[in-house]
Amino acid sequence: MDAKQMTPSLVASEPVSPSWPEDTIVAISTAIGAGAIGIVRLSGPDAIPLAGAVFRPQRSAPLGAEETYSLLYGHVVDPDTSEMIDEGLMAVMRKPRSYTREDVVELHCHGGVAAQRAVLRLLIRSGARSAEPGEFTRRAFHNGRIDLAQAESVAAIVAARSTAALRASVRQLNGGLSERLQATRRCLIGLLAQIEATVDFSDEDVEELDWESLGGQLSSVESDLGRLLDTAFVGRALSQGVRTAIVGKPNVGKSSLLNALLMRERAIVSDIPGTTRDTVEELVEIGGIPIQLVDTAGLRSSGDHVERLGVSRSVEAMEQADLILVVVDLAAGWDEADRRLLSGLDPRRSIVIGNKADLVEDAQALLCDLAECLGLLSRERLNDEHGKACGKTGLSLEAGWRIVAVSALTGHGLEDLRLLIQETAAEGHEFCLDEPILANERHRALVQESFEWTGSAIAGVARRAGEELVCEDLRSAVGALGRITGEELTPDLLDEIFSRFCLGK
Amino acid sequence: MPRGEWTYDVVVVGGGHAGCEAALAAARMGCRTAMVTLHLDNIALMPCNPAIGGVGKGQLTREIDALGGEQGRNADRAFIQLKMLNTSKGPAVRALRAQADKRLYEDWMKVVLSRTPNLDLLQGEVASLDVSRETIRSVRLADGRCVRCRAAVLATGTFLRGKVVVGDRSYPAGRVGELPARRLSASLLAAGIELDRFQSATPPRVDGATIDADRMVVQQGDSQPLSFSHWRVPALRRQVPCYLTHTTPVTHEVVSAHLHLSPLKSGSVSGKGPRYCPSIDRKLINFPEKERHPVFVEPEGVTTREMYLQGLTTSLPVFVQEKIIHATPGLEKARLIRPGYAVEYDYLPPQQLTLGLESKTVKGLFSAGQVNGTSGYEEAAAQGLVAGINAALYAQDEPPFFLRRDQAYIGVLIDDLVTKGVDEPYRMFTSRAEYRLLLRHDNAAERLSHLGHKLGLISAEQLVIVEKKQQGLAEFTDLLDTVQVRACEDSNRVLEELGTMPLEESQSAAKLLRRPQVTYEDVIRLVGSSDRERISQAPPEVVEQLEIQARYEGYIRRQMSEIRHQRATETLGIPADFDYWSLQGLTYEAKDKMSRIRPATLGQASRVPGVSPADVSVLLIHLHRSQLQRSVEMPEMSFE
Numbered sequence A: 001m002d003a004k005q006m007t008p009s010l011v012a013s014e015p016v017s018p019s020w021p022e023d024t025i026v027a028i029s030t031a032i033g034a035g036a037i038g039i040v041r042l043s044g045p046d047a048i049p050l051a052g053a054v055f056r057p058q059r060s061a062p063l064g065a066e067e068t069y070s071l072l073y074g075h076v077v078d079p080d081t082s083e084m085i086d087e088g089l090m091a092v093m094r095k096p097r098s099y100t101r102e103d104v105v106e107l108h109c110h111g112g113v114a115a116q117r118a119v120l121r122l123l124i125r126s127g128a129r130s131a132e133p134g135e136f137t138r139r140a141f142h143n144g145r146i147d148l149a150q151a152e153s154v155a156a157i158v159a160a161r162s163t164a165a166l167r168a169s170v171r172q173l174n175g176g177l178s179e180r181l182q183a184t185r186r187c188l189i190g191l192l193a194q195i196e197a198t199v200d201f202s203d204e205d206v207e208e209l210d211w212e213s214l215g216g217q218l219s220s221v222e223s224d225l226g227r228l229l230d231t232a233f234v235g236r237a238l239s240q241g242v243r244t245a246i247v248g249k250p251n252v253g254k255s256s257l258l259n260a261l262l263m264r265e266r267a268i269v270s271d272i273p274g275t276t277r278d279t280v281e282e283l284v285e286i287g288g289i290p291i292q293l294v295d296t297a298g299l300r301s302s303g304d305h306v307e308r309l310g311v312s313r314s315v316e317a318m319e320q321a322d323l324i325l326v327v328v329d330l331a332a333g334w335d336e337a338d339r340r341l342l343s344g345l346d347p348r349r350s351i352v353i354g355n356k357a358d359l360v361e362d363a364q365a366l367l368c369d370l371a372e373c374l375g376l377l378s379r380e381r382l383n384d385e386h387g388k389a390c391g392k393t394g395l396s397l398e399a400g401w402r403i404v405a406v407s408a409l410t411g412h413g414l415e416d417l418r419l420l421i422q423e424t425a426a427e428g429h430e431f432c433l434d435e436p437i438l439a440n441e442r443h444r445a446l447v448q449e450s451f452e453w454t455g456s457a458i459a460g461v462a463r464r465a466g467e468e469l470v471c472e473d474l475r476s477a478v479g480a481l482g483r484i485t486g487e488e489l490t491p492d493l494l495d496e497i498f499s500r501f502c503l504g505k
Numbered sequence B: 001m002p003r004g005e006w007t008y009d010v011v012v013v014g015g016g017h018a019g020c021e022a023a024l025a026a027a028r029m030g031c032r033t034a035m036v037t038l039h040l041d042n043i044a045l046m047p048c049n050p051a052i053g054g055v056g057k058g059q060l061t062r063e064i065d066a067l068g069g070e071q072g073r074n075a076d077r078a079f080i081q082l083k084m085l086n087t088s089k090g091p092a093v094r095a096l097r098a099q100a101d102k103r104l105y106e107d108w109m110k111v112v113l114s115r116t117p118n119l120d121l122l123q124g125e126v127a128s129l130d131v132s133r134e135t136i137r138s139v140r141l142a143d144g145r146c147v148r149c150r151a152a153v154l155a156t157g158t159f160l161r162g163k164v165v166v167g168d169r170s171y172p173a174g175r176v177g178e179l180p181a182r183r184l185s186a187s188l189l190a191a192g193i194e195l196d197r198f199q200s201a202t203p204p205r206v207d208g209a210t211i212d213a214d215r216m217v218v219q220q221g222d223s224q225p226l227s228f229s230h231w232r233v234p235a236l237r238r239q240v241p242c243y244l245t246h247t248t249p250v251t252h253e254v255v256s257a258h259l260h261l262s263p264l265k266s267g268s269v270s271g272k273g274p275r276y277c278p279s280i281d282r283k284l285i286n287f288p289e290k291e292r293h294p295v296f297v298e299p300e301g302v303t304t305r306e307m308y309l310q311g312l313t314t315s316l317p318v319f320v321q322e323k324i325i326h327a328t329p330g331l332e333k334a335r336l337i338r339p340g341y342a343v344e345y346d347y348l349p350p351q352q353l354t355l356g357l358e359s360k361t362v363k364g365l366f367s368a369g370q371v372n373g374t375s376g377y378e379e380a381a382a383q384g385l386v387a388g389i390n391a392a393l394y395a396q397d398e399p400p401f402f403l404r405r406d407q408a409y410i411g412v413l414i415d416d417l418v419t420k421g422v423d424e425p426y427r428m429f430t431s432r433a434e435y436r437l438l439l440r441h442d443n444a445a446e447r448l449s450h451l452g453h454k455l456g457l458i459s460a461e462q463l464v465i466v467e468k469k470q471q472g473l474a475e476f477t478d479l480l481d482t483v484q485v486r487a488c489e490d491s492n493r494v495l496e497e498l499g500t501m502p503l504e505e506s507q508s509a510a511k512l513l514r515r516p517q518v519t520y521e522d523v524i525r526l527v528g529s530s531d532r533e534r535i536s537q538a539p540p541e542v543v544e545q546l547e548i549q550a551r552y553e554g555y556i557r558r559q560m561s562e563i564r565h566q567r568a569t570e571t572l573g574i575p576a577d578f579d580y581w582s583l584q585g586l587t588y589e590a591k592d593k594m595s596r597i598r599p600a601t602l603g604q605a606s607r608v609p610g611v612s613p614a615d616v617s618v619l620l621i622h623l624h625r626s627q628l629q630r631s632v633e634m635p636e637m638s639f640e
């Protein structure tokens, strides 16, 4: 299931299927980090009878009608053949005190993936429906068990493709994001309350507004929101991968490099220049960061129509990329075209790769030449003895450039390349997963909106635009945050006003 | 007809601020109307502060006026001080407040009631309602009379099982010195209407001849002529000052020493009171660090020496009240005339009402005012007007009338009440209105008077006055758009003087007016001599609007587009008998809440507490699917 398809179906503003048949769904939902234990989970009105049909508990007493949160030991048995499939535990959680607020049964299987699949098949045969990805969460959300932010982060979990992304989602689910947003929202409401109090209670004993301090406090909220927005990049990277385009002239080994990083064959490799005509995308995890590799057609002007199409796609891929791997063939050499390509790139988002190191004598020396020719060597260091500064990847380069020699064929230098990719992808963004991050586009857009309204309020405060106008901006700023978790302004605002100020005649 | 039996279209129970507006509206709309009240000498009585209006409330009063109600006009007749509040802030949050002569206010209201055709006044206690087939049939008085009616409006204020509390003394009363309505609650409960308890309190009144005004700050009214009513030429009148003093740590010591006697502590008051009207005891408990609290000393009228001590609300025993007053600067020798007290009463949790203030349980029964869980004269009058209009429409078999949140504070008030319910007596604040920049007191007539006219409450002549202003506004708005100010030395010198950027190329006068530093006067100076003549002919009320429009330009545009965006859900109707329980995909809580509140529109549903955006989308899809949707008949906005 693709993250992009998955997430929107859980966003409340896009109406999801308004009512689903109240059937019972089943899916394998292996517990995160639980290793060998796999869980087959059922939810719906028939969850308990369906599970009961295939699970033979050890204890003789039947499950009480009210019994909930009980954990029974026993065996999964095919009711038709009486064949024992697995041993394990059955957990019963009756509605509404369950994850979905429906009856939920979990069968904890010990017998590995094959056993889980067998149990799943059994249950489907008995009448359960195979759940769509995220359907448990959708039910939980619809039944009011979790809030929007939490639901969306579960969607991200379903879609998560790397351990780092998973951890971020789990963190969000635990309320990390909600908490942080809540705190920021509270802060904004507190400031709004100060102004609103002077508006609605001007004929009472309300202190004069201290515009200076208000502006200062608003700025600190603004930068808080700004920091949160920064994490959106990380969030997107974690759920969709850091888009990484592999570019270079035809036949330098781009496709080979992709395969090498994937450690399997994916792109068609050939020695006919221009073989890769379309872009090929694959996701790999490098140092915990999901990297979406995009192989492109070679960059050269070509008469072949299909190839030209590919070239234009690769230009597009470069424009959309977060990270660009520029591949040069160390054996075949480089020219003006490579230099031109590099001159348009942002060094903090690029890595220069000298490929086919296995074909040359002294790859490091050539790498150094390459760096010099492309104008990447640091000017100060040019006076140094030639080549001396050329360590493994330790060339002294102009600010930010990274260069590395590899062989896609032998795997030489690939570890260094992986490190560089990790470093570059994470640069400027702390991939600190203990902080809540904005992994969801809807959340990001709303935080962005809030950020902008806060900025507008700050500008209003600076030019003393008038209380009611600053309030208007702040209400919009608070409103945007409230839409993430679905909270209303007025009750919170009045609470704030009356707890802060002694008002009333 | 048996003796002692009358028949009316509309019966209004109560002669307070809600009851008066309801009775006047129904009678003016052509219904034979009776207003029954406990005491005909206490009509439109102000049991608490002697003031009408204020921030948020003043907007309500202007809207009442724009719809043809009486409160604004009556305040104009009875004020002894008038003041524009928030003048240092933007026009959207300005409001009028009048100190009223209470006696005069009551007398004038009674004159108006007495002169209104179709309206009869009756004195008596309404003891029960006759309800059959879930429909109101008549109201019965304790003295045996029976008044048959098509519709009834409950406006019983603080009287239902009212209990007055002072210190450790408590006794049944609607207000101090007035009988309670003991019987009606039982009849309401029997009809399936729920009731709950609230409380409210009022400060002591002292003898104005015994206060030391020299030790207090004098507060005068505004010296320019002002009026609530759009159609009244403001006249200057001799005004009476108010005074301001503050409590001191000594005052607080007195309060603290007697806190154990406070009904708050002893628990003799059980209903919930308003947070925005804390008693002095409550203030000290909640804000112990505050060294002083303001006390406004306000005259209750010109024919009485009584002065109202705003800020000293308390129901402590009378001897303590005296001590507190005497420990306050300027009041050391003040003679306590009327002790402060609290009153506890039954109210009707308003989620039981429709947006037209009709009971969902008893057809034809409407309710308004304090009995709906609000407080304040303006909130009461606003509801009274809407309930009266709807009682009349009901009696005439017409569809109900209601105002949206984007049309009026009245719309905000009623939508809040019936959708969200109340957990303390509800008072209006401007911060409750999401479209505050649009719902200003200065454009109430433009927003609402055409609706008042349709209802028959605003005359054609009145409407013409409003329309003329609107035409003038449109005309000069166009003019400002077309007239260009040239980038020349003269104009740039003026702009520099005003502290704003000089022009590099010519710009429309409208654009220049949008600069915060530039007023309409300045625009007149800036335009070429050929245009100056025409531009300077704008009447002052049009200039005011032009300046406001310029100030809020971008914001108003955004709010209007938001409103248009919302309009789809605000007009998508939900059938009154909709079965939420059978709709799968709704949370239990949403089903429960919505089947109780029965929102009229999807927009209202979305504001019901406990209903999530997901529930709304489920409902939306269902309504579309089953083709149940029908557009609810709703008044259009006047300015778009």
Ligand SMILES: Cc1cc2nc3c(=O)[nH]c(=O)nc-3n(C[C@H](O)[C@H](O)[C@H](O)COP(=O)(O)OP(=O)(O)OC[C@H]3O[C@@H](n4cnc5c(N)ncnc54)[C@H](O)[C@@H]3O)c2cc1C
Binding pocket: A505, B013, B014, B015, B016, B017, B018, B019, B036, B037, B038, B039, B042, B043, B044, B045, B046, B047, B048, B049, B124, B125, B126, B127, B155, B156, B157, B158, B159, B160, B174, B175, B181, B184, B200, B201, B202, B277, B341, B342, B343, B368, B369, B370, B371, B374, B375, B376, B377, B380
């Ligand atoms: C002690 C006290 C403190 C208050 N404090 C505040 C405050 O701090 N802030 C604030 O904003 N507002 C306060 N108010 C509230 C304010 O006075 C009311 O909000 C406003 O008057 C309500 O108007 P109403 O028309 O709903 O009811 P009321 O003004 O209470 O009028 C009710 C009317 O109904 C009549 N009536 C009742 N029952 C019957 C019956 N069975 N038969 C016939 N007639 C009946 C009564 O005679 C009366 O005329 C206070 C009121 C009191 C009494």
Ligand SMILES: Nc1nc2c(ncn2[C@@H]2O[C@H](COP(=O)(O)OP(=O)(O)O)[C@@H](O)[C@H]2O)c(=O)[nH]1
Binding pocket: A248, A249, A250, A251, A252, A253, A254, A255, A256, A257, A268, A269, A270, A271, A273, A274, A275, A276, A298, A355, A356, A357, A358, A359, A406, A407, A408, A409, A410
């Ligand atoms: N010796 C050697 N050959 C390589 C290396 N990488 C690629 N090749 C060969 O170079 C040719 C072109 O490779 P390919 O990956 O298709 O290049 P692309 O056009 O850039 O995608 C193929 O014959 C590869 O086997 C390498 O590191 N060493």
Ligand SMILES: [Mg+2]
Binding pocket: A251, A254, A255, A256, A267, A268, A269, A275, A276, A296, A297, A298
């Ligand atoms: Mg290739």
